[in-house]
Amino acid sequence: MKRAIIWGAAIAAVAVTGGCATTKDRAAYEADAAATIKRDFHARGAASMDRLNQDKLQLACTKHRDNLPMDLQKGIEEAELAKIVLPADGRFMGDWKSGARIAESGRGMTWSDPPGEASGGSCYNCHQLSPQQTSFGTVGPSLRQFGKLRGYTPETQKYAYQRIYNSKAFTPCSTMPRFGTSKTLSEGQIKDLVAYLLDPASPVNKD
Amino acid sequence: MSDAGLRPRRARARFLKPRMRSVMALCAVAALGTGFTGARLAAQERDVTEAEFDKFRALMEESNTAELFEIKGEELWTAKRGPKNASLERCDLGLGPGVLKGAYVQAPRYFADVGKVMDIEARIVHCMITLQGFRFEDLAKAPFSTEQRTPEVVSLVTYVAGQSRDMKIAAPQSNAQERDAYGLGEAIFYFRAGPWDFSCASCHGEDGKRIRTQNLPNFTNPRTAPRGFIGWPGYRMTGGVMHTLQWRMNDCFRQQRFPEPGYVSDTVTALLTFMAVNANGAVYKGPGIKR
Numbered sequence: 001m002k003r004a005i006i007w008g009a010a011i012a013a014v015a016v017t018g019g020c021a022t023t024k025d026r027a028a029y030e031a032d033a034a035a036t037i038k039r040d041f042h043a044r045g046a047a048s049m050d051r052l053n054q055d056k057l058q059l060a061c062t063k064h065r066d067n068l069p070m071d072l073q074k075g076i077e078e079a080e081l082a083k084i085v086l087p088a089d090g091r092f093m094g095d096w097k098s099g100a101r102i103a104e105s106g107r108g109m110t111w112s113d114p115p116g117e118a119s120g121g122s123c124y125n126c127h128q129l130s131p132q133q134t135s136f137g138t139v140g141p142s143l144r145q146f147g148k149l150r151g152y153t154p155e156t157q158k159y160a161y162q163r164i165y166n167s168k169a170f171t172p173c174s175t176m177p178r179f180g181t182s183k184t185l186s187e188g189q190i191k192d193l194v195a196y197l198l199d200p201a202s203p204v205n206k207d
Numbered sequence: 208m209s210d211a212g213l214r215p216r217r218a219r220a221r222f223l224k225p226r227m228r229s230v231m232a233l234c235a236v237a238a239l240g241t242g243f244t245g246a247r248l249a250a251q252e253r254d255v256t257e258a259e260f261d262k263f264r265a266l267m268e269e270s271n272t273a274e275l276f277e278i279k280g281e282e283l284w285t286a287k288r289g290p291k292n293a294s295l296e297r298c299d300l301g302l303g304p305g306v307l308k309g310a311y312v313q314a315p316r317y318f319a320d321v322g323k324v325m326d327i328e329a330r331i332v333h334c335m336i337t338l339q340g341f342r343f344e345d346l347a348k349a350p351f352s353t354e355q356r357t358p359e360v361v362s363l364v365t366y367v368a369g370q371s372r373d374m375k376i377a378a379p380q381s382n383a384q385e386r387d388a389y390g391l392g393e394a395i396f397y398f399r400a401g402p403w404d405f406s407c408a409s410c411h412g413e414d415g416k417r418i419r420t421q422n423l424p425n426f427t428n429p430r431t432a433p434r435g436f437i438g439w440p441g442y443r444m445t446g447g448v449m450h451t452l453q454w455r456m457n458d459c460f461r462q463q464r465f466p467e468p469g470y471v472s473d474t475v476t477a478l479l480t481f482m483a484v485n486a487n488g489a490v491y492k493g494p495g496i497k498r
Contacts, residue, residue: 024390033394033477040472047466051401058399065397066408109402109464125418137418139410168404177403184402 030062045111061173068172081169083181084162092157092194099196100203102189103129109184119184121164121193126175129196130203139175147198148205160194272442273365273494276357276449280366283359289339298334300327300367311371312491315480317384324388326479328364328453329471335360347470351457352448364451365440365494372493376436378483385480392481395474396426401464407478409463411435421498426482433489435482441497450497452479 024032034054043049057076060068068076105120107113123129126139129146150156163170165180179185185193196202284295300310301318315326321333335341352361380386399406407426410416414431416423424434440451456475460468468474 024387026390026394029387029390029394030398032391033398036391036474036477037395037398037400037468040469040474041460041466042469044467047401047461047464049466051464051466054398054400058404061404062397062399062406066412110461111467112461135419137416137421139416139418139423175405175409177405182402 027063046109046113046115047111057168057172064173066173073172076172077169080166080172080178080181081162083178084165084169085180085187086158086161087187087191092154092161092191093198094188094191094193094195096192096195096199096202096204098189099192099194100130102185102193103196104133109182118186118189121179121185121189122177123193131207132203143197144204146204147200147202152198152200157194157198160197161190164190164193271494272496273440273449274369276362276365276440276442277369277494278366279357280362280364280369283363284366289335289341291338291340293338293340295331295334295338295363298331298338300330307367307370309371309374309377311368312374312376313379315385315388315476315483316379317382317388322384323473324384324476324480326452326471326476327367328360328451329476331360331363331367332471350470351454352450354446354448357449361440361449361451365449368440368491368494371491374491376433376483376486376489376491378480378487380484388477388480389484391473392477392479395478396481403464405463405465407459407463426485429485432482432485436486437489437492438495438497440494442495443497445498449494 034052038049038052041049041052054062057080060072060076064072102121103123106122106125107117108119108122113119123143124133124136126137128136128138128142128144131144146160147156164185166178167174167176168178177184180187180190197204199205287294297304299305299318299320300307301313301316302308302310311327314330315324317324318330318333325333332343332346335346336343346358346360349356350358350360352358380389396407396411399409406412410418410423411426414425414428416425424431426432426435436452439455440449442449453471453475456478457468457470460466
């Protein structure tokens with residue numbers, strides 16, 4: 001409904017400005033962008049066209065260029081938190097060794113990835129984790145000694161699980177994908193990553 | 208058709224002895240190995256690796272591998288080809304038929320004959336269709352370089368880009384269509400979608416970020432924005448292939464987990480307009496070398 005209103009407003013803005021294009025405002029260009037992209041792209045491999053339909057969160061973060069006004073933040077955080085499915089068995093920790101492999105793998109969800117293969121978490125693309133892996137990105141914060149610094153508590157385990165499952169429940173326009181909500185990673189894979197962060201034996205927590 | 212002032216450099220590449228060329232290729236392979244090892248060095252050593260690569264790049268650009276593609280491109284430009292058996296020498300890249308000097312650094316631009324903004328690659332494709340009689344479907348079927356094959360349009364773009372070497376980037380914003388392309392490109396840059404919620408800005412909207420060890424230029428900062436334009440077309444030592452900005456945009460969208468953009472589509476043109484205009488004023492060094 002809200003989306004229809006935004007679209008209506010954008011179309012109206014385009015109509016008003018008409019041929020005098022230089023007076024177009026940002027909302028009009030945003031409407032143009034959504035329409036142009038949908039016209040120009042085609043499905044390839046696993047990357048289907050429905051990926052271009054923005055959900056409420058993606059629309060809001062696009063509109064506000066990742067700086068969401070305070071009044072919108074709370075509602076979006078709550079909606080994203082509600083999308084998190086906690087493990088039925090109440091356990092958050094899996095196998096850290098398997099977690100290490102998932103953290104290394106940058107595969108998954110592109111049109112060139114073979115369909116049917118498990119995705120990785122691409123963690124090292126953006127985060128520092130184990131001190132042994134020196135090829136790490138800096139788009140996200142360093143997670144080195146994650147458990148050692150935060151404590152190996154059940155609360156921290158639950159937080160890590162939720163954060164990986166849906167980072168937007170904590171930071172609405174976070175760069176980090178919603179790995180659980182987008183069905184990129186399974187419950188078991190997320191548990192393995194939690195263990196990679198929070199098992200005292202994991203290299204992440206060693207010097 | 209080609210400017211006399213640009214001859215010496217091209218000529219020098221042409222007359223490089225074959226043996227010199229193989230030595231250069233060997234150096235490239237050796238340095239490629241060093242590059243891979245470099246990626247695994249400790250964090251503190253990364254700047255050193257980067258500096259070493261810059262030195263190597265400077266050395267390579269003295270006798271640039273990309274120039275071999277420029278030579279191939281020039282041959283293709285002047286050869287009579289296609290169903291109409293015509294050359295591209297009358298192709299108008301925005302500065303008049305056959306004028307190549309400066310065309311690359313003054314694109315994307317509006318072309319009144321087609322009523323739209325085009326980047327150089329889109330315009331060359333247009334000329335291959337109108338002057339030579341090629342079909343768009345054929346040119347768009349496999350437009351990017353692989354280890355097995357370099358599409359002719361890639362060599363042509365590299366040749367044309369070489370004719371703007373050492374000139375200032377000056378992508379025009381002189382009419383409503385060009386300003387609209389910029390506005391549209393900016394909006395596309397911030398468009399978040401896909402299973403991973405990425406936009407271009409997710410990786411290229413902040414200073415000093417890296418994916419693994421790869422530095423990410425911030426295209427919204429005038430200081431780093433030229434890095435999105437300079438160095439392309441680029442010879443990628445990983446795989447040993449020549450790529451244009453059309454490929455770069457295509458592969459970014461792949462990594463964004465989006466579906467695939469159409470070749471030389473308006474989406475890509477708009478993004479390239481946004482990036483080129485943000486790079487205005489910087490000096491274009493000509494086709495370059497990429498890790």
